[in-house]
Amino acid sequence: MPIKAQLFITCLAEQFFPGVLKGMVELLERLRVQVAFPEEQTCCGQPFFNSGYQTQARQMARKWLEVFGRTDGFIVSPSGSCVDMVRHHYPHLFPPGTPEHRLAEETAARTFEFTQFLVQQVKVTDVGARFPHKVTYHASCHLLRGLGAREEAKQILRKVRGLELVPLSTEETCCGFGGTFSVIYPEVSQAMMVAKVKSIEATGADAVVACDAGCLMNIAGGLRKANSPIKAMHLIEVLTAERGTP
Amino acid sequence: MSTNSAGEDILAKVRTSLKRGPGQPVAPVPSTARVKPRVAGAPDAEIELLFTEIGKLNGVTRRLGGRDDLKTALAELVKVEAVQKATCWATPDLMTLDVAGTLKALGVEIVSPTAGKHQVAECELGVTGVDAALPETGTLLLRSSPERPRVVSLLPRVHLAILRRTALRADLHQAFGEAKDAGYCVLVTGPSRTSDIELTLTLGVHGPKALYVWLLDES
Amino acid sequence: MSQATLPIDFRTNAQHVPPKMPASVQKATAKFLGNRAALVEALGNELWQTLRQAAHDVRLHAITNLDQYLEQAERAVTKAGGHVHWARDAAEANRIVLEMARHHQVRKVVKSKSMATEEIGLNHALEAEGIQVIETDLGEYIVQLLGMGPAHIVVPAFHLSKEEIAALFREKLGVDAPAEAEKLTQVARMKLRQEFLTAGLGISGGNFLIAETGTIVTVTNEGNGRMCTTVPPVHVAIVGIDKIVPDWESLTVLLKVLARSATGQKITCYTQFISGPPRADAETGPKESHLVLLDNGRSRILQTPETRETLLCIRCGACLNICPVFNNVGGYTYGYPISGPTGVLFASQILGVKAAGGLPFASTLCGACNDICPVKIPITEILLHLRHRVAEGDEQEKAAAPSLMRTGAQVGSVALRTPWLYRLGSSLLKWAQAPLKRDDWLAKLPPPLSRWTMARPLPAFAADFRSWWRTRSHKR
Numbered sequence: 005m006p007i008k009a010q011l012f013i014t015c016l017a018e019q020f021f022p023g024v025l026k027g028m029v030e031l032l033e034r035l036r037v038q039v040a041f042p043e044e045q046t047c048c049g050q051p052f053f054n055s056g057y058q059t060q061a062r063q064m065a066r067k068w069l070e071v072f073g074r075t076d077g078f079i080v081s082p083s084g085s086c087v088d089m090v091r092h093h094y095p096h097l098f099p100p101g102t103p104e105h106r107l108a109e110e111t112a113a114r115t116f117e118f119t120q121f122l123v124q125q126v127k128v129t130d131v132g133a134r135f136p137h138k139v140t141y142h143a144s145c146h147l148l149r150g151l152g153a154r155e156e157a158k159q160i161l162r163k164v165r166g167l168e169l170v171p172l173s174t175e176e177t178c179c180g181f182g183g184t185f186s187v188i189y190p191e192v193s194q195a196m197m198v199a200k201v202k203s204i205e206a207t208g209a210d211a212v213v214a215c216d217a218g219c220l221m222n223i224a225g226g227l228r229k230a231n232s233p234i235k236a237m238h239l240i241e242v243l244t245a246e247r248g249t250p
Numbered sequence: 251m252s253t254n255s256a257g258e259d260i261l262a263k264v265r266t267s268l269k270r271g272p273g274q275p276v277a278p279v280p281s282t283a284r285v286k287p288r289v290a291g292a293p294d295a296e297i298e299l300l301f302t303e304i305g306k307l308n309g310v311t312r313r314l315g316g317r318d319d320l321k322t323a324l325a326e327l328v329k330v331e332a333v334q335k336a337t338c339w340a341t342p343d344l345m346t347l348d349v350a351g352t353l354k355a356l357g358v359e360i361v362s363p364t365a366g367k368h369q370v371a372e373c374e375l376g377v378t379g380v381d382a383a384l385p386e387t388g389t390l391l392l393r394s395s396p397e398r399p400r401v402v403s404l405l406p407r408v409h410l411a412i413l414r415r416t417a418l419r420a421d422l423h424q425a426f427g428e429a430k431d432a433g434y435c436v437l438v439t440g441p442s443r444t445s446d447i448e449l450t451l452t453l454g455v456h457g458p459k460a461l462y463v464w465l466l467d468e469s
Numbered sequence: 470m471s472q473a474t475l476p477i478d479f480r481t482n483a484q485h486v487p488p489k490m491p492a493s494v495q496k497a498t499a500k501f502l503g504n505r506a507a508l509v510e511a512l513g514n515e516l517w518q519t520l521r522q523a524a525h526d527v528r529l530h531a532i533t534n535l536d537q538y539l540e541q542a543e544r545a546v547t548k549a550g551g552h553v554h555w556a557r558d559a560a561e562a563n564r565i566v567l568e569m570a571r572h573h574q575v576r577k578v579v580k581s582k583s584m585a586t587e588e589i590g591l592n593h594a595l596e597a598e599g600i601q602v603i604e605t606d607l608g609e610y611i612v613q614l615l616g617m618g619p620a621h622i623v624v625p626a627f628h629l630s631k632e633e634i635a636a637l638f639r640e641k642l643g644v645d646a647p648a649e650a651e652k653l654t655q656v657a658r659m660k661l662r663q664e665f666l667t668a669g670l671g672i673s674g675g676n677f678l679i680a681e682t683g684t685i686v687t688v689t690n691e692g693n694g695r696m697c698t699t700v701p702p703v704h705v706a707i708v709g710i711d712k713i714v715p716d717w718e719s720l721t722v723l724l725k726v727l728a729r730s731a732t733g734q735k736i737t738c739y740t741q742f743i744s745g746p747p748r749a750d751a752e753t754g755p756k757e758s759h760l761v762l763l764d765n766g767r768s769r770i771l772q773t774p775e776t777r778e779t780l781l782c783i784r785c786g787a788c789l790n791i792c793p794v795f796n797n798v799g800g801y802t803y804g805y806p807i808s809g810p811t812g813v814l815f816a817s818q819i820l821g822v823k824a825a826g827g828l829p830f831a832s833t834l835c836g837a838c839n840d841i842c843p844v845k846i847p848i849t850e851i852l853l854h855l856r857h858r859v860a861e862g863d864e865q866e867k868a869a870a871p872s873l874m875r876t877g878a879q880v881g882s883v884a885l886r887t888p889w890l891y892r893l894g895s896s897l898l899k900w901a902q903a904p905l906k907r908d909d910w911l912a913k914l915p916p917p918l919s920r921w922t923m924a925r926p927l928p929a930f931a932a933d934f935r936s937w938w939r940t941r942s943h944k945r
Contacts, residue, residue, distance in 0.1 A: 013934060015885070019895065020928040026937060041938050046891040052882055054834065054853065056860030057875070060882035067886040093853075149836035178793045182833025187920040189831060192483050194924035195491065195797040196833075225925030228910065257543070257555035260710065260764045264536045267771035276534040279715050283527035285520060285722055303735075364751050367666055367700055387735045396751035400699050404692065422724065426717040430682055433549075433748050437740040442692040445732070446608035446624055448631050449500055450650035455607055455658055456665070457692020457739065 007126060008038045008077025012115065014086045015047040016217035024082055024217075027244035028118065032080070035126055044071045050089040053097075054183050062097045065108070069094070072115075073107050078125060079115040082240055084147025084216050085183075087117040092150060117147060119156040119215055119239060129159045134246040136166030140209040142200070142223065143175050144216035157215055157239055164242060172212070174203040181222040193222075201226040204234060211235040213242055287423035288386065296385045296418050297465060303388025307440025308453055309461040316468050320412075321352050323464060327375070328356050331408045331460065335359045336375040340397045344412065347466075349377050363399035376406035376458070380413040382425040387439055390463065391425050394434035403438065409458040411438075413465045476826035477804035477816065490628055490799040497627040498790040504733020505787065512729075524726050525845035527719045528781040531680075532771065538680035538713045539762065545683025549745025551758040558765050559589035565761055566591060566672070566705060570600055573703055575669035579661075581687065581694040582606035583674025584622060584784060585707045585763055587806035588819065591672070603664045605693035607657050614641045620800040622807055623731050623786040628799060661693070671697035671755065675708035676784070677723065678760075681716040682744050685760060688727060690738040698743055698755070705759040706743070711767050711780035723783060726843035730785040766819040773865055775854040779814040781844040788838035788848060794831055803828065810838040810848045814855070822859045823869040829855040898930040 009032055013025050032039050049064025068090070072079050081087050091112045098105040122128055141161060147153045161169050180186065180196025187193075200223060204212045212227075212234060214220050224236035265272065290296055301311040314320050327333065336358045338350050350360045353375075361369050370376075378398065382391035390411055394400050403409050419425045429435045442457030453459050509517050531538055543553045556562035570578065578600060580586065592602045592613075604613040608625035612618060614637050619625030626634070635648035638656055646656045665671075673694060677686040685706045687694040698704045714720060728734040747754035771777055789795050789809030800808035805816040805828075813832065817825040829852055838848045854863075860875065862868035868875070884890045905911050910926040913919070921927055 015891075018934055019898070019930050019932050022931055022934045022937070025934045029938075029941075043935065044888050046888055047885045049882070049886075052878060054856065055878070056829075056853075056856030056858070056870070057878040057882070058857050059861060060878045063882050064886050145833070145835035145837075149840060176837070178833050178835035178837070180793070180833065182835070185830065185833045186924075187917060188827065189480055189483060189794075190920040190924055191480070192794055192797055192831075193833075196793050197924060199793075199797070221928055222925070225910075225927065229925040256557050256561060257553075257762075259557055260555050260762070260768060261536050261539060263764070263768035264539070264710070264771060267768055268533060268535065270534075270536055272536075274537070276537045276715075277530075279530055279719070280526050283523050283530055283722070284718065285523050285725075287721075363753055367753075370753075371662065371666055389736060394747065394752045394754070396749045399751060399753040400695075400747075401753045404695050404699060422721045423718070426721065429742070430679075430684075430717045433744055434752070434754065435742050436695065437736065439736050439738050439740075442690070442738055444607050444654065444691050446606070446611070446626055447634060447650040447653055448629075449497055449624070449627060450631075452651050452654040455654055455691035455693070456605065456661060456696050 006036060006038045008040065009080040009121070010072060010075045010077055011039060011041045012045065012072065012079050012081035012086065013041070014081055014083045014217060016221065017082055020221055021217055021238060024238040024240050027240045028082055031131060031240060031244055035128060035131065037126060038077070040075065040077070042071045042075055048086045048089050050086060051183055053089065053093055058097065065094050065097050066104070069104070069107050069111055073111050077114070078121060079111070080118055080121045081115070082118045082215065082217070082238060084117045084144045084151055084153065085218060087115055088146040088150035090115045117151055117153065117215065119160060120151065120153050123156045123159060130163035131160070131243050133243040134165040135242045137210040138168045138170055138208060139211050139213055139242065140170050140172040140204060140207040141175060142172060142179060142204070142212055142214040142219060144214055144219045145178050147215055148176060157213070160239065161213065161242070167242070170207050170209055172203060172207055174200060179219050179222050181218045183218060186222065197222055197226040201230050201232065205230070205232060209234060211237050211242070213237050213239050215239050288421040290418070290420035293415060293418065297415070300383055300385035300388055300418070301463075303385065304440065304461070304463050307388060309388065309440050309463055312462070312464045314464050314466045317347065320347065320464070320466060324349070324352050325356055327410065327462065328353065328358055331374060333358050333375045333408070335361050335373040336377060337361045337363050337370050337373045337402050337406065338377040339379055339399070339402055341379050343379050343414065344377065347412070349412070363402050367401060367405070370401045371405045373406040375408045375410060376402040376404070377410045377412065378403050380411050380417045380463075381435070382419045382428065383413055383417045384419055384421060384425060386421060389437050389439045391429060392436050392438060393429060393432055400434065400436070403436070404457060407454065407458060408460045408462065409438075409441070410462045410464065413463055415465070415467065475820065475824040477824070477828055479802060479804070479827045479831045482802040482804060483798050486798050486802060491797050493628040494799045495796050497621065497624055498796055501623075501732050501786075501790050505729055508729045508733055508735060520722060520726050521843055521845050523722045524843055525781065527714065527722060528783070528844050529778065531713045531715055531719070532711060532777065532780045535710065535713060535771065538715060539710060541680040542678055542683050542713065545681065546745060546760050547683070549683055550748070551683065551745035551760055554759065554761045556761050556763050556765070562589050562707060562761055562763050562765070563591055563594035566707070567594060567598060569703065569705060569759060570595065570670055573669055575600060575703075577601045577603065577664065577668045578670045578672055579603050579605050579664050579668040579697050579701060580672045581674070581689065581697040582609050582625070583672070583707060584807050585674045585709050586672065587618060589707070589763070589765065591707065603661070603668070605661050605665070605697060607654065607691060610657055610661065611637065618806055621786065621789060622784055665696045665700045668701045669703065671701035671704045673697050673704065673706045675706045675712055676727070677714050677720065678708050678712045679717055679720070680713055685743040686720065687739075687741045687743070688737050692739060695739055695741055698741065699753070702755055703757045703759070704755040705761060707761045707763055709763050709765070709767055711782075727783055727785055730787040730841070730843040769865065770818045773854070773863070776814075776818065776851045778846045779818060779851055781846050782811045782815075783844055784811070785843055787841045787843065791837045791841045793835060793837070794833065803831070811846070814848065814851055817855050822855060822866055829859055892935070895930070895932040899932065902930050
């Protein structure tokens with residue numbers, strides 16, 4: 005039975021990092037995962053939930069569950085925060101014991117962030133990638149703490165040929181994105197982003213890798229503002245930069 | 251006790267919030283809220299550990315083999331710390347050791363702890379015993395009683411605690427079991443300190459600036 | 470600390486953070502976090518997690534049986550010869566202390582550090598009646614001379630240099646001491662000793678209140694807590710009703726996690742256990758011992774299960790130390806004596822979300838606080854509930870956000886969850902950005918997105934995955 009993955013592309017990745025999504029499709033297919041894309045998907049509703057609009061978040065969740073609930077296989081996303089929303093918050097949006105709650109729980113249980121999917125379900129860490137550069141890793145908060153994914157991304161990065169992984173002293177410190185936080189408290193968000201960028205520059209890396217579109221938007225923008233040649237990349241972009249045999 | 255409407259009000263609000271009725275019993279404290287007590291090591295190792303911890307916190311430790319040692323040590327302390335006035339606990343142990351008498355013979359004026367706070371505040375030295383000693387943290391538990399006035403370990407610049415092996419306890423579980431019904435007590439761990447100014451450690455803020463802990467073994 | 474203007478305006482406060490503040494904050498927090506990490510490593514992570522769970526469970530048990538434990542504490546304190554007073558709110562607590570001061574003809578009060586007394590504005594209430602109040606914790610003493618409140622609950626004056634403190638002592642105390650920590654501390658020691666010895670009343674807070682024996686527990690390093698509660702003839706402790714623990718055994722766990730989490734010490738210098746006044750005069754200590762049990766909104770916080778665990782807080786300050794927001798703005802930005810994540814929780818619920826302004830949103834929800842909290846308060850979960858209270862209201866308060874926002878949220882959610890509207894939006898954004906786009910970036914955008922671009926450019930809108938997928942599927 006081939007593993008089946010329903011793509012949960014997320015609104016931010018769709019708008020800003022379509023290359024990551026295409027890379028994810030190609031990579032999963034190379035790993036013989038059967039990939040499907042439920043076209044009616046939009047946004048998981050996290051911005052509403054995080055802003056306190058649980059009524060609207062519930063409406064978004066219903067729509068999302070309607071789209072993904074009727075699929076089979078795993079649901080895979082390149083974004084830790086969106087998966088955290090589905091796994092941890094969706095069930096709480098519906099009263100326990102109701103069919104909606106059950107659907108939320110069942111669907112959440114098969115929803116995975118990309119690196120966790122690769123390591124835990126496809127059971128690979130070596131995808132035959134090559135990226136002969138110095139790389140440092142930023143651990144997105146929701147992936148790290150929300151989903152408890154401490155090691156998966158780094159395990160995968162260590163298997164990339166030619167890649168030198170250097171530690172980031174602020175690896176686990178928030179980059180300052182925080183969704184709407186970045187526009188509600190722009191000065192504080194900026195200060196946090198600048199600290200993150202400085203810390204990345206101090207590693208001497210050619211690229212900083214993260215697994216969340218929000219973090220990447222923020223960090224990439226910050227690096228550009230600082231006129232830095234360092235690239236901010238999604239892990240998937242590293243894995244699909246050059247291809248070899250696993 | 252007379253009816254306290256504010257108290258009744260608050261309790262009523264608490265009960266409403268918790269959906270509890272008056273007099274509703276408390277479930278026992280859950281077992282997950284407890285941790286296992288420490289098992290003490292061998293006595294000599296415990297003393298070693300206690301002294302190491304006290305040393306880390308700038309306390310000064312010493313082993314005394316008997317009363318002659320004590321007299322010598324007291325003479326040195328009086329000189330080093332320029333002690334002119336001292337105040338002491340009046341526990342049977344300290345009375346038997348006649349610490350006050352020894353100090354007097356060294357020219358130190360003995361002030362009664364009940365002489366009044368202004369007088370006691372002028373003492374350079376306060377001498378106490380130790381009711382319980384906790385090696386893991388280098389902590390001394392001092393009780394309070396007519397024989398153990400609180401100000402003795404608080405107001406003078408130097409605190410000397412005379413420790414007996416029998417005071418050693420494995421940890422707070424044991425120490426608390428004995429102390430909880432005995433009124434006031436204080437856990438003393440090193441001399442008084444602060445990092446409030448630029449995070450620089452300084453000793454002797456309001457409590458004693460120096461802590462001496464002497465283990466007195468007698469054959 | 471003077472009552473900040475309400476509602477609290479976190480953004481404006483953040484815009485006015487003194488330039489040197491973030492570096493000072495980070496220096497202090499790095500030290501505490503480093504010390505803490507060393508002790509946690511020495512204990513081993515498994516034991517540390519067991520202790521955290523035990524600490525959480527004992528505190529949760531205490532507050533979910535709070536009525537019984539409060540009654541038990543009251544009985545025990547009274548039996549031990551102490552006096553128990555109950556204060557429903559700040560005004561009542563201040564009245565009680567004022568009456569006590571008047572009754573004993575007190576002209577001067579010495580205080581040890583207590584967030585509860587800051588919360589109720591006790592100093593101002595006493596000073597307004599001509600009673601001199603002296604903060605005796607060194608950090609509090611310093612900021613009091615400045616006319617400020619604490620910048621951090623554990624190290625109130627960490628942000629000041631020794632030069633600034635020396636200048637302050639020169640100006641306010643008329644003492645010329647060199648700018649060295651040791652010398653400045655000695656100045657404070659000498660000045661404050663006289664105050665301890667001549668004050669008519671000593672006021673403290675309480676880190677814990679043991680229901681079993683009615684025992685007030687104070688955790689300090691300097692000795693001022695002992696001085697305030699031993700030397701003046703009358704002692705009063707202001708203790709929030711949330712500080713209850715069932716028994717002495719509970720403290721074997723809590724004392725293990727408190728100092729480690731706060732400053733990275735195994736235990737503080739002095740942990741005091743006060744059970745009423747001394748049983749005999751010869752013990753030396755206050756003639757009268759009073760306990761004021763303070764509600765001031767805590768019983769209301771209990772009501773909502775989703776936010777109830779706010780009351781587990783043991784005021785260690787670890788969440789302040791780890792919070793990236795706090796580390797960039799410092800304590801004053803929060804407009805409340807307790808700052809950082811736990812401060813947001815308290816301010817939002819003691820003052821109410823309307824008065825707390827944007828505080829519940831002053832977080833990226835990174836969750837570092839959850840992981841470091843020694844009593845495992847689910848801080849970000851509570852923040853999410855408080856945001857829900859702001860946006861939509863709940864059984865405690867009606868919505869504080871303007872109804873226009875709610876309309877906006879509804880319109881936004883319809884647009885975002887209707888596939889054709891969503892796809893239309895994607896296309897429109899790509900089209901509309903054309904004049905602003907350069908090298909795949911949008912450097913400057915109109916409000917409200919200008920709030921993003923003021924800090925860094927936005928990547929260009931580039932949605933083309935769906936058409937790529939469709940083309941690909943058709944090829945196969």
